[in-house]
Amino acid sequence: MSLRRAVAVPFRSKGRERLSQSEFVVALSLDRDWFSPEQAKRLVDVAVTEGLLERDDDEVAPTFEHRELSVPDGFVPDDNVLRQRSNFERALDAIVESGVDKQTAVAEVNQLQAHLGVTVEAAAVVYARREGVDIGDVADRARGELGES
Secondary structure, rough: HHHHHHHHHHHHHHOOEEHHHHHHHHHHHHHOOOOOOHHHHHHHHHHOOOEEEEOOOEEEEOOOOHOOOOOOOOOOOOHHOOOOOOHHHHHHHHHHHHOOOHHHHHHHHHHHHHHOOOHHHHHHHHHHHOOOOOOOOOHHHHHHEEEOO
């Protein structure tokens, strides 16, 4: 949620739906003093990978309704928003958000991994699908990583 809020703030403060990447970076680094310019660029990359930002040439736009997201006064994002989550983490987060207990999900995914002889990412995708959880593009990303190995 912290990443989503960090992405929303520049658009909300500028009152626009699209910003140039440099405007976005300036808003996070100079205007807010949350990140260095290099870290703000990293946040753009992470947000694009997470599906929160769409990049078109040199412009970025949120892929979610940023005006409806609450951003508390004094909000400052954690440094962990700069860390890209693995496909397993992304799938697990979606599973937990759907209401499945985290420990239960991890135990079931581990059992599937051992039973099927696949990666933990693939097991998480299978488990999510069995539970009817929409995991977005995580399955495609996991499949792409299998092809790269």
